[in-house]
Amino acid sequence: MADKAYDPNPLTINQGDRVTWTNKDFGIHTVTEKQELFGSEDLRLDQTFDQTFDSAGTYDYHCKLHTTMTGKIIVN
Numbered sequence: 001m002a003d004k005a006y007d008p009n010p011l012t013i014n015q016g017d018r019v020t021w022t023n024k025d026f027g028i029h030t031v032t033e034k035q036e037l038f039g040s041e042d043l044r045l046d047q048t049f050d051q052t053f054d055s056a057g058t059y060d061y062h063c064k065l066h067t068t069m070t071g072k073i074i075v076n
């Protein structure tokens with residue numbers, strides 16, 4: 001996360017892959033799946049969050065603190 005955005009976005013991965021998000025902003029962000037299938041705590045500068053994707057599908061997520069900050073993971 002940087003400049004109140006997720007990058008790369010969308011991100012396409014394969015089943016079983018693990019994604020690590022790192023907050024590169026001074027502000028706090030979260031990684032919160034739309035249906036709360038997974039979610040991070042508040043992440044400060046340089047803090048990270050890991051999630052392994054064992055099921056194929058599309059996962060929409062957002063930051064709880066910035067409503068314009070959305071992302072998508074596509075798992076093949």
Ligand SMILES: [Cu+2]
Nearest residue numbers: 028029063066
């Ligand atoms: Cu945020």
